[in-house]
Amino acid sequence: MMNGLTLSKGLFKKERFKGPGPKFNSYLDEFDTVAQEIREGLNESRMHNLSHTLDVMKILDQIREQIGLNYTELE
Numbered sequence: 762m763m764n765g766l767t768l769s770k771g772l773f774k775k776e777r778f779k780g781p782g783p784k785f786n787s788y789l790d791e792f793d794t795v796a797q798e799i800r801e802g803l804n805e806s807r808m809h810n811l812s813h814t815l816d817v818m819k820i821l822d823q824i825r826e827q828i829g830l831n832y833t834e835l836e
Contacts, residue, residue: 791808
């Protein structure tokens with residue numbers, strides 16, 4: 762289903778959610794927004810600002826540290 766999602770709750774129960782249209786649950790709208798922002802010369806997205814990206818990167822760094830994963834070849 763392109764315009765919705767199904768949430769499984771246990772073995773036999775499922776909930777279906779219908780989205781607003783074909784772009785629901787896809788990255789197409791985000792790609793279009795980023796392309797437009799680049800054309801406008803913006804260096805930070807209105808949809809996802811730099812602080813959100815940094816927060817996600819910090820979380821990922823903590824996860825990698827906790828599981829002992831490091832990319833020494835990138836240093």
